[in-house]
Amino acid sequence: MTTPMTSSGLDTRLPSLPEPEALRRSEGFGLADGAVVLGVLVLLGLIGHVGSSAMVSFRPPEISPTVSLDPRFLPSYAARSTVRMFIALAASLVFTVVYGWIAAHNRRAERVLVPLLDILQSVPVLGFLSITVTGFIALFPGSLLGLEAASIFAIFTSQVWNMTFSFYQSLRTLPKELVEATTLFRLSRWQRLTRLELPTAAIPLLWNAMMSFGGGWFFVAASEAISVLNRDYTLPGIGSYVAAAVAARDLRAIGWAMATMALVILLVDQLFWRPLVAWSDRFRLELSGSGNTQQSWVFDLITTARLPRLFATASAPLIEALDRLMSGLFGQVQDHQNDGAAPGQDRLFNLGLWLLVGSLLAVLLHFIFTQVGLLEVATVFKLGVLTLARVLLLLVVSTLIWTPVGVAIGFQPRLASRLQPLVQFLASFPANFIFPFATLLFIHSHISIGWGSILLMALGAQWYILFNAIAGAQSIPSDLREMADDVGLRGLQRWRKLIIPGIFSAWVTGGVTASGGAWNASIVSEVVSWGSTTLTASGLGAYIAEATARGDWPRISLGIGMMSLFVVGFNRFVWRRLYAVAEARYHL
């Protein structure tokens, strides 16, 4: 039954011929080489320029950097923000590989690391800022590096968790025979990591990194200008430029910043992500060639140029030496797959875990009773419910608005392929750049911020709903749609019988992402200002923001803890169940 009769033809399929481009490759230095050299030089120059300005002296409150609203300085500010993003990305990558590798290869560590990861990715990153800013400033006294580090750390925590999860998942689902082959051929741990594990994980990791990076702009903007402990900290960058423009009520400057931001997102996409996506195509696991590959002119340029290949050949002995060194350092793959360790040790390990969790709980309870009191906890809980209501309303409204739009787009493949980059762009455009306009609108039309903050939270979150609605609609097989036309399903029935079941899984994915984004955004959406006017909604986000500004540690901790509890609880009890339903019932 498994041998299809049709496939038993001769094995005469010709191996694919070399691509014409490869044949056309010119020997010697060509135009492409010139472009590559130029590109590398420009990049190095930029990094050097930006790097030197991070070392300026900083002695708050006497000497503190200021941000000029002259648009001529914008390129340099944008470059500094971008460098922060890339440093955070590099840090995330290192963390991902180390954490994911340990979690996947050590059974005991896995039992701690994976649930911890689950919790960490639910904690609102912005709430952390106050803690990290003070910490890092103390770490690097007299230099801007402390603020830089705090900002980079905020971006890092916003993008690292789902990258780590993706890497861990890839390691857990490595094809069994490939693992066996690498074991039998006696590859060292390092060789297995570089030849099997990283390549297998590359594509999902890259997509997650891209998503995270897009979301990271929001945190760059939020972390560059922050008030902690009654003091405003400013770190030159595009985010602090916007903050300064808001304080000065300068709409033109905000417009310039938005244009710059859009340009930067496009440039990073063209110069960095697209070439990477095109390059990563070789890591596809299906052994047969795939039809649609991503195109990238930068990648074509690099592959056409001779210089990079010369460089690769020249560095081969170096890589060989590194391979030996690291193989020696990390040793051989464990000889036998461990299929049962000593149960006594396991019990001890479990006991230790429970003790740890128990003592943490005790500390927490002690803290609540002595520092803030139960009454405050109840108040914060009520605020949490308020913010939850906002998040829910946001989800419902953006679903009602964007799902039909997304489905309409997704059903037209050509339109979808054209609009998808646009939606991706909108999703990564930091919503806090648009906040000032919305705030102005609220002030002038007397809209209460209680309702208005929902709109602000939605500015970023809604795109995930739209994005996934498009993806979901695209995943509905066209023969099912033809069948629906054929039997005359239309209107509401068409939605109930075909579309909603078809896009349900995608909607759940979008909903999880959107609600996570919305919780985080609530910290900057429930308190907004224009010039000296500040609007404050009542909610958990505003509570955290105000406690942060005052430097009220107990209340900051309580607020973050409560929000984490809400997010984790909501994930556990709502999203996870919806996932299960989607898997069991609506799996296409």
Add this chain to the structure above:
Amino acid sequence: MSASSQPLDLIRVEHVSKRFPLPDGKGDFTVLGDVSLSVHHGEVLALLGRSGSGKSTLLRIMSGLIRPSQGVVRSNGQPLLGANPNLAMVFQSFALLPWLTVQDNVELGLAARHVPPDERRERALKAIDIVGLDGFENAYPKELSGGMKQRVGFARAFVLEPEVLFMDEPFSALDVLTAENLRGEIDDLWNAGTFPSSSILIVTHNIEEAVYLADRIVILGSNPGRIRGELQVNMPRPHDRNSPRFKALVDHIYSIMTNPDQVVTGEPTPQRSSASPFSRALPHVRVGGISGLLELVADNPDGGGSLPELAHRLQLEVDDLLPLVDASVLLGFAEVADGDVRLTTIGRDFATTTILRSKDLFRQQALGRVPVLSSIVHTLKEKESQSIRSDFFLDMWDDHFPLPEAERQLATAVDWGRYAELFEFDAIEERLYLPQSPVALSS
């Protein structure tokens, strides 16, 4: 099975068994029970068994990938503690790294041994030449056809010049003609005496392949996996498929494999004595498959057919054909003797009648001859709601099988029960329930 200590035994398996713990501490599931076996110097040894006979597990224990629960594997007399350095494996799914070129894939094992790059290159080129892939050194696996990919798999193993070459169903992922071609070339290489290894161990479920390639065939039985016996092929190489001895051997092995209780050598087979109907495994086939097979057999003028011939006509591997035969025998639709399958009267009726009548026949046979189905119907009748969550039955199978197999048993039982209209199944609520008009149990 010779446990005598010959110096020429390259790999020796001594009283090895393998158990996996069942979920929820319900004891163990025995995959392999007390297996002893040696790979002699200079021979091609085939491990032949149906799925579930643990042949793949045995291969992995012999290669050092899995640790046995009991017993020892010795390689050149030394107990094996990890991956065996004296062997290389060719995998069913090729197991090539798609991001490495043919050359880099072949060099993989050499790189792991830190052979210098120049020597690596030279040896890899030689191995690529042996398998006839020169010119493709810089190609990526996805540019190659299945047959060429497996050639890379062979080159990757050859380049290490392993003492023993392990092959895990190396041709079963290829189409029939490609497999035939590659199998012939490997055999030529072996017969020419230029083979890079001194012995070959091949795991297969293809009877003809085993007889064609091997000097000695070890036949494995299921539940638990064990050695039923071994056969010497005793033919001049290359083995001539058209010789009477070749055909007789193939027929003989078919007859052994369709009859789990037949003694292969003087060794008695352990008796199964389990009372629960849930301990006997249902063959995993759909009812449509059974009737398809029976219709085909019924079309034969003499109302029977030889299994090798059927397998050939249907292009089915043993693993796909034998479960269908098993199910037909279990249901009393067919009988098997000496590698021939023959329809019973009921079987002929079932294969040729209308769909409604065939459903009645199937129900009657299923209730009478498949205890697990009648047990499910009884249990459902005892419930007031006439319905039970499927987990309940899953637990019963779970006592005898590992969870994935228990789930497959449930799925097969549900397929049969639904076809026979004995009970119905709600996939969302995961409940089994009796159909509206109750079924009369044939008492």
